Amino acid sequence: MLFAKQIGQQIEKLSALNASLAEQVADLLAIARKKNARIVEDFFPGLPDGPLKETALAIISAWYLGVVTDAPDAAVFTYAYALMYQPTKDVMTIPSYAISAPNAWSAEAPPLSNMPEF
Amino acid sequence: LNATLWRQQEDAQMATDQSADVVVVGTGVVGCLIAEQALDAGLSVLMLEAGPRVDRSRIVENYRKLPPSIRLGHWDAPYPPEPWAPHLETRRAKEQEQYLQLEGPNARAYLQGYVRYAGGATWHWAGLSWRITPEDMRLKSLYGVGRDWPFEYDVLEPYYTRAEYAIGVCGPSDPALQWPANTKRSKPYPMGPIPFGPGERRLTEVAAKLGMINLHAPQARNSGAAYDGRPACCGTNNCFPVCPLAAKYDASSALPKIEAKGGKILVNAVVYRIETGEKNAIEAVYYFDPVKRSQRVTGKIFVIACNGIETPKLLLLSKDERNPNGVANSSDQVGRNMMDQPKLTVRLELQEPLWTGVGPVQSSSIVGTSQGDFRSRYAGALFRMENFARSPLGAAAALKKGLVGKALDTEIRRISACTAQLTVEHEILPSPDNRLTLSNKKDWLGINKPNIYYDVGDYVRRSAKEYTVPRLQELAAGLGATSFQLSPEFLNSDHIMGGCIMGADAATSVVDPDCRAHDHHNLFLPGGGAMPSGTALNSTLSMAALALKAGDALVDQLRHG
Numbered sequence: 001m002l003f004a005k006q007i008g009q010q011i012e013k014l015s016a017l018n019a020s021l022a023e024q025v026a027d028l029l030a031i032a033r034k035k036n037a038r039i040v041e042d043f044f045p046g047l048p049d050g051p052l053k054e055t056a057l058a059i060i061s062a063w064y065l066g067v068v069t070d071a072p073d074a075a076v077f078t079y080a081y082a083l084m085y086q087p088t089k090d091v092m093t094i095p096s097y098a099i100s101a102p103n104a105w106s107a108e109a110p111p112l113s114n115m116p117e118f
Numbered sequence: 119l120n121a122t123l124w125r126q127q128e129d130a131q132m133a134t135d136q137s138a139d140v141v142v143v144g145t146g147v148v149g150c151l152i153a154e155q156a157l158d159a160g161l162s163v164l165m166l167e168a169g170p171r172v173d174r175s176r177i178v179e180n181y182r183k184l185p186p187s188i189r190l191g192h193w194d195a196p197y198p199p200e201p202w203a204p205h206l207e208t209r210r211a212k213e214q215e216q217y218l219q220l221e222g223p224n225a226r227a228y229l230q231g232y233v234r235y236a237g238g239a240t241w242h243w244a245g246l247s248w249r250i251t252p253e254d255m256r257l258k259s260l261y262g263v264g265r266d267w268p269f270e271y272d273v274l275e276p277y278y279t280r281a282e283y284a285i286g287v288c289g290p291s292d293p294a295l296q297w298p299a300n301t302k303r304s305k306p307y308p309m310g311p312i313p314f315g316p317g318e319r320r321l322t323e324v325a326a327k328l329g330m331i332n333l334h335a336p337q338a339r340n341s342g343a344a345y346d347g348r349p350a351c352c353g354t355n356n357c358f359p360v361c362p363l364a365a366k367y368d369a370s371s372a373l374p375k376i377e378a379k380g381g382k383i384l385v386n387a388v389v390y391r392i393e394t395g396e397k398n399a400i401e402a403v404y405y406f407d408p409v410k411r412s413q414r415v416t417g418k419i420f421v422i423a424c425n426g427i428e429t430p431k432l433l434l435l436s437k438d439e440r441n442p443n444g445v446a447n448s449s450d451q452v453g454r455n456m457m458d459q460p461k462l463t464v465r466l467e468l469q470e471p472l473w474t475g476v477g478p479v480q481s482s483s484i485v486g487t488s489q490g491d492f493r494s495r496y497a498g499a500l501f502r503m504e505n506f507a508r509s510p511l512g513a514a515a516a517l518k519k520g521l522v523g524k525a526l527d528t529e530i531r532r533i534s535a536c537t538a539q540l541t542v543e544h545e546i547l548p549s550p551d552n553r554l555t556l557s558n559k560k561d562w563l564g565i566n567k568p569n570i571y572y573d574v575g576d577y578v579r580r581s582a583k584e585y586t587v588p589r590l591q592e593l594a595a596g597l598g599a600t601s602f603q604l605s606p607e608f609l610n611s612d613h614i615m616g617g618c619i620m621g622a623d624a625a626t627s628v629v630d631p632d633c634r635a636h637d638h639h640n641l642f643l644p645g646g647g648a649m650p651s652g653t654a655l656n657s658t659l660s661m662a663a664l665a666l667k668a669g670d671a672l673v674d675q676l677r678h679g
Contacts, residue, residue, distance in 0.1 A: 040523040060526070061517050067185045070514070072209045074185040084186070084513030087531040091316070092475035092507040095189075096178055096362045098352035099476065103342040105353045109316035109473045112532055115524075 003081055010077035011062045017069070024055045086118040138164035138382070139676060141403060141417035143389045143432070144424035146238025147658060148645040148665040150372040151284055152421050155669035157379040161676060164415065165381060166405055168388040168424070169203040169234035174370070177241065177360045186510045193242040193359040194231050201562040202388050202408050203234040218427075219557040219569040227460050227608040228572040232425050236385050237370025239425065239612070240658075242358040244480040245337040245366040247287040247662075248655035249278050251298040253489060257547075257651050261494040263577065264547045265650040268622040268631045271301075274663055279304045281662035282336070285367040286345040288312055289336035297333060297485055297655075309341040312351060315476025317538065321503045322482065324596035330484045330501070330589075336659075338367035339478060347371075355507050357479045366478075387413070390565050392420070392436040392445045392641070400445075400641045406563050419640050419672045423665070426456070426614030426646040430554050431568045433618070433643075446618070446635035446643065451628050453554035455616035457652035459500070459543035460574040460608040462582060464590050467601040471535035475507030487589065488545065488654035497544040497581035500654040501589065504539040511537065540593060542586045544578045544608075545654040548616050574608050582608075613657040618647035632671035633664055640675075644668040 012021070028047075037043040040060070047053040058068070066082030067074040085094045090110060093099035139161040142149045153163045180196035181189065188195050192208045199205050206229065207213040220228050232239040252271035257264035267274075281287075288309035293300045311334035314322065322332040339357070340350045351365040364371045373383060387405040393414075395401035400420045405413050422429050430453040434444040444452055480502060488498035512534030521529050546552075557569035587604065594602050621627025624636035633644035644665045646657050653660075 044522050057517075057520060057522070060522055064513050064517060064526075064530075065186050070185050070187045072185065072188055076183050076185060079182040082186075084530065085509050087527040088475075088507070088509045088512070088534045091473050092509050092534070093353060093355050095507055096181060096354050096356040096360075098354050098363075100353055102340075102350035102352055103313050105313065105315060105476050107314050107316050107319040107476070109320070109471055109535075112471055112528075112535060115527060115531060 007063070007078050007081055011059065011068065018055065018058075020051070021055065024052055027052055028056055083118075087115060089118065090114060090116045136164070136413060137416040138162040139417060140164075140419045140421065140672065141166070141415055142421045142423060143403060144238060144422070144428070145236045145369060145373065145383065146423065146425060147240050147285065147367075147369045148423040148661055149238070149421065150369040150376060151281070151662055151665040152423065152644065152669045152672070153376050153381050154372065154379065155666065156673060157376065157381050159673040159677075161673065163376070163381040164417065165376070165383045166387045166389050166403070166415065167236045167383065167385045169236065169385065170200055171236035171373070171383070171385045174360065174362065174364060178362045181356070181359055186514065190506065190510065194233070196359050197233045197235055197241065199234055200386065200408070202386065202406065204561050205234045206231050217561070217567060219559060219567050220572065221569070222571040222573050224460065224572045224574045224608050227574055227610050228456070228458065228570050229610045230427060230458065230614050231610070231612045232427070232614070235370075236373055236383065237368055240368040241360060241370060243368070243658060244357050244656070245339045245478065246480055246483070246656040247282065247285070247336045247338050247659040248297060248485065250651070250653045250655060250660055251489060252301070254651055254653045257493065261491070263494060265619070265621065267650050268620060274667075275302070276304050277663035277666045278659060280666050281659055283308055284666070285338045285662060286340060286348070287336050287338050287659070288341035290334050295333060297336070307336065309343065309345060312337065312339060312341045312478060312481050314482065315473065315505060317472045317474035317476070317503060318482045318505060320472055321593075321597070325484055325593065328592050328596060330593075331486050332482050332484050335481055335483050337478065337481065340365045351478065353477050355475055355477070355479055355505075388563060388565070389424070389432060390435060390563070392422070392432065394438055394440050394445065394638065398440055398638055400638050410563055418676060419642065421642045421644065421668070421672070423645050426617050427554060427568050427570070429643055429645065429647050430617035431556065431566070434556050435566065441637065446628055446637050446641060448637050449625055449628060451550070451619055451626065453617050454550040454552070455548035455619045456552040456554055456570055456572065456614070457546050457548060457616035457649070458613050459611040459652060459654055460546055460578050461541060461543045461611045462586065462590075462608060463605045464540045464594065465603040466538045466540065466594050466597060466599040468536045468538060469598045469600055472538050472597065473535050474503065474505045474538060475509070475534075477505060479504065479506045481505055485655060492585070493545075495580065496585055497546065497578045498654045499545065499581060499586045500543045501593065502541045502543070504541060508534045508537055538597065540590055542590060543611050543654055544574070544581050544586065546574055546652050547577050548619060548650065548652070549573070549575060552616075554617055578608070613646065613652070615646040615649045615652045615657055618643040620648040620650050633668040634671060642668045642672055
């Protein structure tokens, strides 16, 4: 994805709340490498409950929401590249971006199973 | 405020003549329509705006920088107020209590959002532009409740048409699908309707089976083509809090036109007093600049159009020896009869995908339910499905479940498609007890904050119980809902009306049929405040029509005395 590296760096920078972040990321990467993980499902089920798993979920949440913590004062590190818009991008626009040419959108409801590629 | 910038602005303001034929306080839709009309008639116009003038790109950027949980439902958040021009802020619970002082059984339902920026509340309005019906103007005669308007629909109709062309309203050409249905119009809508997305199409089918007609809403949004120098709607699904394209009319896009015609606009000028003189004519208005220096502005005609809360507040603030209850208030009706459409919302979970979020955030409504003989007993109402993109809600809910990977994406897609929000907005009756007064609490400039007592009344409560909630349940069942979460109390609709109520009798109303104050021949108070009935429908087009009617009257008055 475009700008993935920059967005990742932003998440890291904004995660000042978690002093152990660097260490935990290293641990998570080590687990993922050990399992030859290509997607999150390859290693996530093996994570023990506790801080490491919580951090993994927080990182995933940040990628989807574009904020580290969704609080009223949170700094947004990405709007349009937040992953939350991707699973519905075949139907809905990212609000404030045009969906189509004037009046050219569709009233057809696609099935849930047509998950877009992203 | 940056000192150099401030000095430049001050110099610019001082260079401006602080007098005009027509002085307009407020730069929302009402003020802008009147200003343009007066300029077209060859009159000089000076507009005063309490807040700043901000570029659209800045508002869009402010919006995108909001955290996801604030982007929906906090329409004020991209519009941080200047200290001297406060308005409601809802980002944090504590902020919410700062400006509007609310009391009464339904205080929560008067938490009105409006923007004290050049352009006013049209910045974040939905654009829905309903006419009211002939019956809506005769509640007392037909149903024995509320008040009648002092004129009939035929008088208002040409102004509705002019308003539709002035702000660019799109709508159906088939008279059966217009509102009021099959009623004479002097001209068709300037543009055809905006197409439905999947959710709206589905709701329309479901409603039809229940005998309810979901109409394409007439809306001040450019449909399929540019209009009046603004581009066509491209479905950015962001009508509120801001249309990034200006495809939706907002008064900020009218300001350059006003300036091109010679109108002057002073921003950051907080009018705090209206001065009366001989024969109780208005002589001047006074404003504070951001460093609290007082300035006096004179004129021949004064138009106070700074919204349904700020206008009565200013009249009450201006009491003097001649007008001990406040300017325009010999009837004691200023600030009374405060209305809105008390709203209930219901969140639905559905078995099948509905897919809202395609097209404008509001683009259709069921309005036939606002009419009927039942109005002698309880309120009519408008039903609507909110059409905003639900992907952020889907993501937040799916993440809370601790899902990852494909399971997370699948759940985001499911929740985004298979949830909905229905809304019902009720007609409230004008009641003298629903009253705006001056709070003892002061704002940053030392001006009293508005205090409002609000009770939606049994008329609305009975409607919810006997009529609207059962109809919501029918709609929900028709959509295949598996869960139905009704809002626990009535909410605001941001359609502020009634505080300067219109009537033929000076003893019981504030303004005459041209929105001229009964007490002051050169003071006009047009807009929602003048409306004698609130109806269940969005108020802006009626406000715009009343503005044009007032504009005709004031132009005529200056020409012929």
